[in-house]
Amino acid sequence: MTATALSGKELATEIRAETAARAAELTAAGRPPTLAVVVATADESSAWYVRSIARAAEKAGVHCDVIDVGPHAAAAGIAGTLVRLNADDAVHGVILQTPLPEGVNAQEMALAIDVGKDVDGANPASLGRLAAGLPAFAPATAQAVVAILDHHGIELSGRPVAMVGRSTVVGKPAAHLLLDRNATVTICHSRTRDLAAVTRAAEVVVAAVGRAGLITAEYVSPGAVVVDVGTNPTGDGGLAGDVDAASVGAVAAALTPVPGGVGPVTTALLLSHTVQAAARVRAGG
Ligand SMILES: NC(=O)C1=CN([C@@H]2O[C@H](COP(=O)(O)OP(=O)(O)OC[C@H]3O[C@@H](n4cnc5c(N)ncnc54)[C@H](OP(=O)(O)O)[C@@H]3O)[C@@H](O)[C@H]2O)C=CC1
Numbered sequence: 001m002t003a004t005a006l007s008g009k010e011l012a013t014e015i016r017a018e019t020a021a022r023a024a025e026l027t028a029a030g031r032p033p034t035l036a037v038v039v040a041t042a043d044e045s046s047a048w049y050v051r052s053i054a055r056a057a058e059k060a061g062v063h064c065d066v067i068d069v070g071p072h073a074a075a076a077g078i079a080g081t082l083v084r085l086n087a088d089d090a091v092h093g094v095i096l097q098t099p100l101p102e103g104v105n106a107q108e109m110a111l112a113i114d115v116g117k118d119v120d121g122a123n124p125a126s127l128g129r130l131a132a133g134l135p136a137f138a139p140a141t142a143q144a145v146v147a148i149l150d151h152h153g154i155e156l157s158g159r160p161v162a163m164v165g166r167s168t169v170v171g172k173p174a175a176h177l178l179l180d181r182n183a184t185v186t187i188c189h190s191r192t193r194d195l196a197a198v199t200r201a202a203e204v205v206v207a208a209v210g211r212a213g214l215i216t217a218e219y220v221s222p223g224a225v226v227v228d229v230g231t232n233p234t235g236d237g238g239l240a241g242d243v244d245a246a247s248v249g250a251v252a253a254a255l256t257p258v259p260g261g262v263g264p265v266t267t268a269l270l271l272s273h274t275v276q277a278a279a280r281v282r283a284g285g
């Protein structure tokens, strides 16, 4: 058996087209949608991600302001920058890049992001609202997982799903979104005993671990659907998923590729959230 590739490219193109149309309307109405990206790191993969957001934003007609406070910024300085952006009516979305300088806690910092502008669902209050079924932006990556499954017509209701990873950026919010779709979700992590037994019992496996090739064929039941969130830099400047596509592809029914799967949908959703935030402000006056 050779697994079907669940591409994210077409879905990302659809989301970007819809986003560009709404961005053009907002711009014509004198409210150009604007995303502020706060950076406090010299990390190369973070810099790559920021450049890819800026490129995608430009194509969609969304303004992207990168505010680099430097890799030695103190917590008070970072929080102060976020508070200033909350108060700036010309800014509709705010994201804070990780990693942060040593000793600065990402969750603490994200508490300073206004929930209405929290387009990557980083504020713990956004995660709480998501869990409680209240309106909030989900982290773009977590939403991308469900969106890509929906796009390819994969049923979630009632099905056993293994979510491998419990980070606040991906695993926990994705588990909530999957639960909202009536999946029966098991959340796994580094202390999970016999991970392969748990993932083999699932019909849908989502891997957000950060270990290239961790999920091999013996972790997957024949006919399962596998979503690979991992974006692990390879030595030669490429990207490797958390799933060993060569072996899993022979067992699974369907698998999201890396690159070309969850990644492009993530960036498209981040911009979509930004125009939603801008439109909401307009609706409120
Ligand atoms: N495509 C995209 O848009 C995005 C991709 N990513 C990628 O997704 C991956 C995960 O990111 P993120 O959630 O931020 O990573 P984190 O490092 O924050 O979390 C990793 C999770 O995986 C668990 N884990 C680690 N090792 C194992 C193991 N051997 N077996 C089972 N579970 C394990 C950890 O468990 P524990 O909690 O016990 O430590 C933790 O819950 C990375 O490759 C990242 O680059 C991330 C965000 C967006």
Ligand SMILES: Nc1nc(=O)c2c([nH]1)NC[C@@H]1CN(c3ccc(C(=O)N[C@@H](CCC(=O)O)C(=O)O)cc3)C=[N+]21
Pocket (backbone or CB within 6 Å): 049, 052, 098, 120, 122, 140, 141, 169, 231, 238, 239, 258, 259, 260, 261, 262, 263, 264, 265, 266, 267
């Ligand atoms: N709070 C937070 N939110 C994130 O969303 C987040 C983060 N932290 N930390 C870092 C990771 C990484 N990440 C990627 C997003 C898109 C691609 C992407 O679009 N990749 C393309 C291009 C790949 C290539 O050019 O080789 C693809 O997969 O096809 C990759 C990686 C978001 N992250």
